[in-house]
Amino acid sequence: MKTVMILSCCVAISLLASIALAQTGSEEGITAITVPSADVTLSFVQPGIISTVLIKDGDKVKADQLLIQQDLEAAEASLAQKKVDLKRLEWAAGRGSATDLEVEHARLDVKMSQIIVDRMCLKSPIAGTIDKIEVEVGEAIDGLADVVRVVKTDPLWIDVPVPLSQGRTLKPGQVAEVKFPGFEKDISQGKIIYVSTVADAASSTLRVRIEVPNKLNRPAGEHVRITFLSPEEQPADSNIIKRKNVRILDSIERGSY
Numbered sequence: 470m471k472t473v474m475i476l477s478c479c480v481a482i483s484l485l486a487s488i489a490l491a492q493t494g495s496e497e498g499i500t501a502i503t504v505p506s507a508d509v510t511l512s513f514v515q516p517g518i519i520s521t522v523l524i525k526d527g528d529k530v531k532a533d534q535l536l537i538q539q540d541l542e543a544a545e546a547s548l549a550q551k552k553v554d555l556k557r558l559e560w561a562a563g564r565g566s567a568t569d570l571e572v573e574h575a576r577l578d579v580k581m582s583q584i585i586v587d588r589m590c591l592k593s594p595i596a597g598t599i600d601k602i603e604v605e606v607g608e609a610i611d612g613l614a615d616v617v618r619v620v621k622t623d624p625l626w627i628d629v630p631v632p633l634s635q636g637r638t639l640k641p642g643q644v645a646e647v648k649f650p651g652f653e654k655d656i657s658q659g660k661i662i663y664v665s666t667v668a669d670a671a672s673s674t675l676r677v678r679i680e681v682p683n684k685l686n687r688p689a690g691e692h693v694r695i696t697f698l699s700p701e702e703q704p705a706d707s708n709i710i711k712r713k714n715v716r717i718l719d720s721i722e723r724g725s726y
Contacts, residue, residue, distance in 0.1 A: 498648065498694035501629040505689045506680065507595045507621035513539060514588045515612045519604045524617070528599045536617055537604065539589040548582040555579050597621035623683040627659065628676055629695050633668050636675030640664065644703055646696040647681050656696075657681055 517539035524536050555575040561567035600618040604610055627647065631639065639661055647657045659681030668675050679695065 498646070498696040499629055499631060500692055501627045501695055503625040503627050503681075503687070503689050503691050503693055505597075505620040505622050506624050506626045507597060508618070509594055509597075509620075510618045511536070511591050511593075511616050512613045513591065513610065513616060515585075516610060517589060519606055519608045519610065522602065522604070522606055524599050524602070526599055526602060530593045530597060530599060530619065532593060532596045534593050535590055536593055536599075536619075537591045537602075541586060541589055544582070544586045544589055548579070548586055551575070551578045551582050591616060593619050595619060595621055620689065622686065622689050624659075624680045625683045625687070625689060626662075627679040627681065627693060627695065629679060630669070630672060630674040631677045631697070633673045633675050635697065636664065636668070636677060638700075639675075639677055639697060643700075644698050645679050646698065647679065648694040648696070649687060650691060650693070 519537065520540040521538040522536075523538075524530060530536065555572070555578070558567045558572050558575045562569065562572050597619045598621070600620045602617050603615045604617075610616065629645075641661050641663060643661045645659050645661060647659045649657060659679040661677060662680045663678040665676040
């Protein structure tokens with residue numbers, strides 16, 4: 470009898486502890502990890518020798534900015550020769566000494582050679598930051614090997630595993646509060662940009678993506694806590710997010726944060 474009572478007490482205590490823990494987790498929010506809003510690893514299509522590296526780790530780059538080149542000498546010489554051949558064929562075709570088909574093939578050869586030259590020049594597809602360079606000048610590399618990684622961390626994205634019952638109530642455009650480590654005095658505000666249409670059956674969660682401004686250049690990969698505002702708590706003015714995050718930045722710059 471005493472054993473049964475002891476077991477009953479243990480079960481009751483465990484249930485109470487679980488409820489308290491759930492309530493605490495609900496108050497503190499859901500833990501998630503920040504990731505770059507864009508993350509691109511670039512490679513060359515064909516093998517070659519690195520001739521030029523125009524950037525270094527940490528550099529800010531613009532979209533379509535040239536980053537790294539392979540040795541272009543042979544490819545550019547081939548392109549130049551094909552352009553000369555095309556001009557000769559066009560001249561001959563004007564005098565009936567070459568067919569239209571031969572001219573079209575020569576034009577195609579020029580176009581394909583130009584594509585090869587272009588692919589030997591790596592340009593950034595996004596505006597962002599150079600995170601890691603995998604090659605050095607003079608190094609011979611294989612095709613499709615990792616060459617350089619470019620990331621965009623302003624804004625940051627956060628994929629949050631939200632309990633299914635709560636996830637059903639969330640919609641893109643709603644505001645969520647984001648608490649970064651070391652910033653206990655204030656809370657950043659982000660915006661829901663995507664709610665997954667497929668739940669994770671194992672955990673009964675729904676993936677919700679939040680976008681949060683990152684003017685302080687905080688690194689991606691931090692553990693943050695997310696709190697979703699109820700419909701009644703949602704700000705009526707969409708610019709509130711921007712103004713609130715600007716106030717946090719101003720406070721830090723003045724040293725009052």
